[in-house]
Amino acid sequence: MSVTRREFLKLTAASAAASAIGSELxxxxxxxxxxxxxxxxxxxxxxxxxxGVMLGTRNGKAVAVKGDRKSTVNRGLLCVKGFYLHKIVHxxxxxxxxxxxxxxxxxxxxxxxxxSLVAEKFSAxxxxxxxxxxxxxxSGQGTTEExxxxxxxxxxxxSTNNFEGNPRLCMASAVGGYLTSFGADxxxxxxxxxxxxxxxxxxxxxxxxxxxxLFDRLVARKKNHPSTKIITIDPRKTPxxxxxxxxxxxxxxxxxxxxxxxxxxxxxxxxxDEKFIxxxxxxxxxKKKISYEGYKRFLExxxxxxxxxxxxxxxxxxxxxxxxxxxxxxxxxxxTMGVNQRTRGVWLNNLMHNIHLLTGKLGKPGCxxxxxxxxxxxxxxxxxxxxxxxxxxxxxxxAVKQHREEIAxxxxxxxxxxxxxxxxxxxxxxxxxxxxxxxxxxxxxTNPAHSLPNLNKYLQGLKDCFLVVADSFHPTETTKxxxxxxxxxFWGEKEGVxxxxxxxxxxxxxxIQPQGQARWDGEILMDLARRLGHGKNFEHxxxxxxxxxxxxxxxKGRDMDLTGAPYSxxxxxxxxxxxxxxxxxxxxxxxxxEEDPLFPKEKAKGRxxxxxxxxxxxxxxxARPDKGPEEPVDAEYPLVLSTGRVLEHWxxxxxxxxxxxxxxxxxxxxxxxxPEDAKELGFADKDTAxxxxxxxxxxxxxxxxxxxxxxxxxxxxxxxxxxxxxxTTDAIDPGSKEPEYKICAARIRKA
Amino acid sequence: MNRKNLFALIMFPxxxxxxxxYACSSTTTTRKVANxxxxxxxxxxxDEKHLDVDFTISCLECHTEETPEVVADWSAGTHGKVNVGxxxxxxxxxxEYYASPGTDACLSCHDSLATEVAEAxxxxxxxxxxDGHKLKFHAEQHGGFGASHPGxxxxxxxxxxxxxxxxxxx
Numbered sequence: 044m045s046v047t048r049r050e051f052l053k054l055t056a057a058s059a060a061a062s063a064i065g066s067e068l069x070x071x072x073x074x075x076x077x078x079x080x081x082x083x084x085x086x087x088x089x090x091x092x093x094x095g096v097m098l099g100t101r102n103g104k105a106v107a108v109k110g111d112r113k114s115t116v117n118r119g120l121l122c123v124k125g126f127y128l129h130k131i132v133h134x135x136x137x138x139x140x141x142x143x144x145x146x147x148x149x150x151x152x153x154x155x156x157x158x159s160l161v162a163e164k165f166s167a168x169x170x171x172x173x174x175x176x177x178x179x180x181x182s183g184q185g186t187t188e189e190x191x192x193x194x195x196x197x198x199x200x201x202s203t204n205n206f207e208g209n210p211r212l213c214m215a216s217a218v219g220g221y222l223t224s225f226g227a228d229x230x231x232x233x234x235x236x237x238x239x240x241x242x243x244x245x246x247x248x249x250x251x252x253x254x255x256x257l258f259d260r261l262v263a264r265k266k267n268h269p270s271t272k273i274i275t276i277d278p279r280k281t282p283x284x285x286x287x288x289x290x291x292x293x294x295x296x297x298x299x300x301x302x303x304x305x306x307x308x309x310x311x312x313x314x315x316d317e318k319f320i321x322x323x324x325x326x327x328x329x330k331k332k333i334s335y336e337g338y339k340r341f342l343e344x345x346x347x348x349x350x351x352x353x354x355x356x357x358x359x360x361x362x363x364x365x366x367x368x369x370x371x372x373x374x375x376x377x378x379t380m381g382v383n384q385r386t387r388g389v390w391l392n393n394l395m396h397n398i399h400l401l402t403g404k405l406g407k408p409g410c411x412x413x414x415x416x417x418x419x420x421x422x423x424x425x426x427x428x429x430x431x432x433x434x435x436x437x438x439x440x441x442a443v444k445q446h447r448e449e450i451a452x453x454x455x456x457x458x459x460x461x462x463x464x465x466x467x468x469x470x471x472x473x474x475x476x477x478x479x480x481x482x483x484x485x486x487x488x489t490n491p492a493h494s495l496p497n498l499n500k501y502l503q504g505l506k507d508c509f510l511v512v513a514d515s516f517h518p519t520e521t522t523k524x525x526x527x528x529x530x531x532x533f534w535g536e537k538e539g540v541x542x543x544x545x546x547x548x549x550x551x552x553x554x555i556q557p558q559g560q561a562r563w564d565g566e567i568l569m570d571l572a573r574r575l576g577h578g579k580n581f582e583h584x585x586x587x588x589x590x591x592x593x594x595x596x597x598x599k600g601r602d603m604d605l606t607g608a609p610y611s612x613x614x615x616x617x618x619x620x621x622x623x624x625x626x627x628x629x630x631x632x633x634x635x636x637e638e639d640p641l642f643p644k645e646k647a648k649g650r651x652x653x654x655x656x657x658x659x660x661x662x663x664x665x666a667r668p669d670k671g672p673e674e675p676v677d678a679e680y681p682l683v684l685s686t687g688r689v690l691e692h693w694x695x696x697x698x699x700x701x702x703x704x705x706x707x708x709x710x711x712x713x714x715x716x717x718p719e720d721a722k723e724l725g726f727a728d729k730d731t732a733x734x735x736x737x738x739x740x741x742x743x744x745x746x747x748x749x750x751x752x753x754x755x756x757x758x759x760x761x762x763x764x765x766x767x768x769x770x771t772t773d774a775i776d777p778g779s780k781e782p783e784y785k786i787c788a789a790r791i792r793k794a
Numbered sequence: 795m796n797r798k799n800l801f802a803l804i805m806f807p808x809x810x811x812x813x814x815x816y817a818c819s820s821t822t823t824t825r826k827v828a829n830x831x832x833x834x835x836x837x838x839x840x841d842e843k844h845l846d847v848d849f850t851i852s853c854l855e856c857h858t859e860e861t862p863e864v865v866a867d868w869s870a871g872t873h874g875k876v877n878v879g880x881x882x883x884x885x886x887x888x889x890e891y892y893a894s895p896g897t898d899a900c901l902s903c904h905d906s907l908a909t910e911v912a913e914a915x916x917x918x919x920x921x922x923x924x925d926g927h928k929l930k931f932h933a934e935q936h937g938g939f940g941a942s943h944p945g946x947x948x949x950x951x952x953x954x955x956x957x958x959x960x961x962x963x964x
Binding site for chain 1: 851
């Protein structure tokens, strides 16, 4: 008998289809329309897009999720991850009780036992070694309220600035870019610009997989306005290419030259906005101010041919890209990890801003240089909330005396409690843990034993130090190493605010009670504060709303003013985009323009844009050298290794790994090899290979596919059983301290 | 053991039943095949679980090879373009499998059509009018809308509005 799988599939499908018609539809076809469901307004737990979602509950359980059609971010759409959020709430890997390591294994313990141990250890270590012997490592996934409480406890009361968060690993270069180019962090425009843009320049962004709902907006824009053009600069062909008109498939690490070459053509061919340049732009080589003429001279080297040779592309494509950008009346650039996770991430961010400043394509509908965020609250909790070692809430810095004094007054502590010297940035922090200088660490809502680069260097230190991990899930690579694991309430089980990519702060309702013994992270931190003798300044925080109310006082009069966004308002609206200085204010579309409530009309004197956080009100066009990657390929390690994401999984898979449908979509880790490389190296699809770098090796299934550029390989980093970060480099950008996850030298051989 | 062998081994008993069903049918239309099928409820249940699968590869990978025309239809439609995968509508195949999905999954994203769906005649689903993969109207694929599709002629029909969310930026 011979029936092929294909014939068989057809048979079974036909049979099943017919049997289902008119009878049993999908499970709970009554679910969506059922009056027995309570719907709660929330925000998606995954990426930084900030999609509005409605969480449906019945009898205290999360039973369904639908897109919030009133949200202007996603208009009811969901990506395939957000679609399953309700399943993740009740996932099998939810941690429901505290665990304490006894005789080498993690064992169930009471809250009191666990917290007593944490407080005792932290007290003893601070007493013996000083406050800088402890550290906090948070997350762009915690709520703003949680990060605020932790910040207040560690910087304000324990007096250590060893306070970091995982946005250091993803957004720090974007922050550096915005600060140096425009004088203030976060984008000038918002998502609304998408519906006005004639051209999109995507660089280092696999938008289709990493920001699917924004990708859908691009698809919709192109469908409604077929003349819309999309250019991508990326070493890899990705699903984003489905809608791309021109792809510059560069060698990883050599795109700085390409951006300079584009700028050069924009000037040479008259696409610049000279009035805007003369009014609102200044030029710098990174050390000192230079003239416009000096900048032009700097660019002379960057002919299309020079850049094309560096980047391994056709010079004509650079010319085409520049002309498309120049000719379009409106243009929006978007980027994410391919630009940020680089040893010259800040510089490349600057170069993105450069082309918008030169052409005046900024601060008006359809024009923006727009960094996409990877986590739901990296912008809100960590960038705005000051959750990094050099920051304080409300876009303030620990190094500025006035900033310390302002925050100390709100925190009700002596200003001397807040130390002026920045603490250890993420990689320095984990190095200090590895060196035994930091002896205790509290990790909240993140999984560094999976997500740090060059893991082999840091894992032993995490094992050796006194490690407290508060997480909703167990086991993770990090909880496995912990001394104490605290069960944290998950999304839907707590109230709070998330701030997304477009400066929008959105309220999430608590829909159900925390499961098992899980507690809100804020409550856990305040319990620790009490046990460490600092309870008094946290007593008035009875609810997350109390925390938010105090937090927004830190933003009053700042560039990210959220005074007009109290819970009473946020509960009703689909978020507000700061600055929103009073409760009547609708929020701001374009910063630094007349639309911005902080725009100083008198100083601006008729100028269209005034960058008020720069002393002269001018944004900076940077003449940065086109430095290549930290670890270029060589004879020994001839391939470029890049890591990245797939649509159906997110970060370290603690959430998506529990959803069978998503696991089904991409069941196994793999390494992508270009067909030409595969042929040369003798690999066939599904062979097993060993990928090696100077830091480690990994055995993986080979996927021969025309996605990575010849000479490059790609590994998605989600799977805990195949940690791509054993291979990646921990070299950092000297400005942003963000590691170069995206580029290192590798070699590959048959297993 | 390779994928095909594994597949054959697991599916042989069910295959046998279905082949009998197929052989019993006197016409070639799929509807009739199934309607005349003596397949027992238990067998249907197994069938619905789509256990005939090598779970080490993705839905899409297997179906690109096995049902390329379905994958081509899906790829050409909006769902393919924005990568709403097979599993969203059809389930993972192991815990749940919907050969012929209903409307609930649609409403998770297209909630603005909830009213139309609620008002629809009870035997209507989104797929009464839409091809599940291309997403085009069945009638459209056959050369225009037919009067046999009362759904789209209803005055309050959603077809007058657009399914795609309108981003106005308010």
